[in-house]
Amino acid sequence: MKRGVTKEEIIHATQELIARNGIRAVRVDEIAQTLGISKRTLYEMFTDKNDLVSACLDAMSHQQRERIVGNPLQKVLRLTNEYIDNLYTVDHRFLSDISRKIIFAEHYDEHREFWRRELTDYLETCRQEQLLLPEIDAPAFAEQLMSTILDLRLNGTVREELRLFCRTILRGAGTRKGVELIDRKP
Secondary structure, three states: OOOOOOHHHHHHHHHHHHHHHOOOOOOHHHHHHHHOOOHHHHHHHOOOHHHHHHHHHHHHHHHHHHOOOOOHHHHHHHHHHHHHHHHHOOOHHHHHHHHHOHHHHHHHHHHHHHHHHHHHHHHHHHHHOOOEOOOOOHHHHHHHHHHHHHHHHHOOOOHHHHHHHHHHHHHHHEOHHHHHHHHOOO
8 A cells, every 4th residue: 555645646646537537437446546545545635525526626726827827918818728728638527527516516616717707807908908809898708708618619629629719719809919919929
């Protein structure tokens, strides 16, 4: 039996398992076996499976926040690409599980709210800096873009097509100055 396993190692292993198989398919026995620890050791660090999944979702949100950098319009592009990448790191069953299971609904809502809030803030900054057309309603635009990306992901659109879709939508909403920034290589 492996000694000295950390919470972070357990969270990482669990993230990989739920990303691959969905939340419902992952069992505590499987997590413990993957790490070479006993279920008792796992339960000493996490109250139950729901506590562990919650910790995984919190860790994912933290990791996402750390990866967003650049000028406001580059941040919008990076944020949308990060959102898309995030949707593709998990099996479609995970997306379905997390949105439907009541105990994880709060995390799903917090996660979605993070993306919506960040995207809205960057879009509003772009509008104020005249990088986007003045009639763009940042909150509505962010919500619609996120919903469309998710729908397209669930309907089998490939990642690169989604990235191009977002870039095209942003170019359409951009001013001349904004389009130049979008087209500029980072």
